[in-house]
Amino acid sequence: MNKLIFLMAALLSTATVASAQTASTPDPLTVRSWAAGCANCHGTNGRAEPGNESLAGANKDEMVKKMLDFKAGRKPATIMHQLAKGYSDAQIVAIAGYFAAQKK
């Protein structure tokens, strides 16, 4: 599955003339759209309203670890363990990178 995502990312990258991408890096606009899917609960560009965790400017490695722990069932949650299972590891890394780069 990860290989498939990488392959699709690679195909997408070569199809995008505007930016030269390495095979493992998805197109930034694609990642921006993926990350926007989290904004419903975590705020536009990861700047959350009170009650949910802000992701903007958070540490990338910590976010990745947390998501992978949710995904593997190592970290208990009400809902995030179910949502994390929908995303590939590569998507999680890319989305975490996007939020880490946002202004707090």
Add this chain to the structure above:
Amino acid sequence: MKRRQFIQTASATSALGAMALMSGCATIGGANGPKVVVVGGGYGGATAAKYVRMWSDYGIQVTLIEPNASFISCPISNLVIGGSKTMADITTSYDNLVKRHGVNLIKDYVTQIDPDKRIVKLAGGSEVPYDRLILSPGVDFMMESLPGMSKAGAQDKVLHAWKAGAQTVALRKQLEAMPDGGVYALSIPLAPYRCPPGPYERACQVAEYFIKAKPKSKVLILDANDDVTSKGPLFKKAWAERYKGIVEYRGKHNATDVDAATNTLKFEFNDDVKAAVLNVIPPMRAGDIAVKSGLATANKRWCEVDFLTFESKAAKNIHVLGDSIQIAPAMPKSGHMANQHGKTCAAAVVALLTGKEPNKQPIYNNTCYSFVSSEDVVHVASVHTYDADKKTMLTVPGSGGVSSAANELEGRYAMAWARNIWADTLA
């Protein structure tokens, strides 16, 4: 108001150009930049309007046409009916879309779309040109399936309260006025309809109100579907335990007519039901403007779209999103999903108007919280990704799920969800 007079007196193009300059954000395009018109300021349309502005670096001009003065959320509105929240709690101004994002807001509604000239005509008489049109008209009701609802006064007495607003308040008043010992009957249409778990949440909210204020009263759920369509075991547990002896559920009760004069509901196969308060959620279809524009190609009810762009399969340069679309498998008609459509569509529209290719791998989630009391909540969550072979969105195997039990912690998360999605959509 000045803005609208302005747009009616000046040519629409120069008015929009002036708007972009006034907002000080016209970094690309300016007066000659591409024009996007968004019809409907709900979860789908308002999100699309904001994100087209944001993601075009404020270069694409966006006009949002919405008849209501402010945004009133359907999610959480059942708590207004139950009495634990107020209309103010679920109402948000459109001001930030205008002030922060430079969206040109017109308080009006669209009467006609001319896809050849690429113009929408408004009830107020003006015309607004577009390069791409985003329709997010929500649902309208198929009142013809319940002939008695067309009689004079019927729709004022037998309420749906399925579009948050005046009917939400009116239904609450009917419940407050109902004598103790009365029956509140809730009729649910066959799926698909807006917000699958919404009716069952409403039954819980009314039951909780009855326990507090009218303990001899009953909630009778009359569901056209065979069984509870969403979060079934969790709702049934609430009715069997918290609301024992108050809530009664009857499946396979497909309503065919209403006699508003006697508050009587008639069914395809079952005996008539009379109630003190009759709350009928009629079958739904895409919003009227989409239907009369020929975009509702699925059973003449729902609009088929390309899930990469939300462009209509029936008309070029017209995108349709939110509750009015023919949904992908296991995709709910929900406010959360409409917000996701809005962002996916916005990214695609910006790409198409700036000569780029739309994202080929959309992935987004749905989370839906239902209040089984004023504090305790159950959720359902899912993750949806594009399948290039089937050309639709499919749920990711192994992802998603429901709460193990109703709990107060998720009650707090549900309100945090509401604050965040209202901000993501409108702020």
